[in-house]
Amino acid sequence: MSLIGFGRAASLRTIFVAAATLGVAQAASAAPTVSVELNRLEPRDNACRVSMVIKNEAEKALDSLKLDLVFFDKQGVIARRLAVEAGPLRASKTSVKLFEATDLGCDAVGRVLLNDVTACSGEADCLGLIATSSKVKDVEFGK
Template sequence: MALRASTLALACLCASPLAAQEDAAGKLTIELNSVEPEQDNCRMSFVILNGHDVDIKSAVFEAVLFDIDGRVDRLTLFDFGSLPASRPRVRQFVVPQLACDQLARVLINGAQTCETDVARKDICTESIDLKSRLEIEVVG
């Protein structure tokens, strides 16, 4: 019985990445995965999954960073670079003069740049799925 339960648990764990990719079909998923202090700066790590059936050659998003008091700290651009179809990518950004523990929310204002080989320019704005693994909220 214990062997059967552990086999089932292992099967569930192995299936989750596939299920996550299936859930991302037709979406551009941007997840704030971690933040780490780096001297007087904050390194933000994002996991991005282009669930569309076409590659994104270049994706740059305008982001607004809010502090724990709800004030706008700054507007910035995050250049996620190329995002191949159905392939996860990790991108890191070091935000100067920002204490990670003072960051409360990230607002993705929209796509500054979105280049593909097809005429669909809405690929970076329609069906965008924003997530966070932290207490820092990501909205759009």
Template structure:
């Protein structure tokens, strides 16, 4: 028969090993493919019309010297209201930036959806053509649908 103290040490070691392995699993899962994360954070009425606020997180492992997206704004009837080129300028690798754009003569409540048609510019050292659209991940904190 085994001594109760040895059994306790054994169970403690098994538990510590299990917790250690469980603690490492999420870290391995977070090693997902590099992405350019673009969140539509807010739409606010401005003096000019509607101000769009985006949060851009460059997780591509390369600085983007210039990023411009062609976006299509749809009205509440799902008809194209406007096409707009939005220049996000420089997005350093591993950095998150907030960018705001004022769109003149449009009411925020008339926008139901924003579609990213294309990345018309995506420049940076070592950045392959098409990277900004192929590795783009979108999300929205507003009621407006936002995506590719």
């Protein structure tokens, strides 16, 4: 191999390593920093009380976290849409938030969709910051 060929291979290797490092750094920065768990659905008169466990894993507080939630019945039909304010969230802290979904029977819920995050203290990609999960039997919670 000539000296020129060696230099070219080294340059390509350097470019590849730099690109891979940049990709890992971007993936790490896009990793969810807030986990939202659907923890419980509890019947209340003419409503369903929604309990969520929200963990802010970031080192900065969120003054606002507005969630656009859509509830589907067991047949997959939209039953209710609910916009809730889950903030403020302190940095590196887990909180429990309760919401009332009126005119919704808890036993009718088959799935909850985090349709959008309309505010989260000025972050560019609010929805990308969130990871979802569900502890409620037979009720999926996703985005």
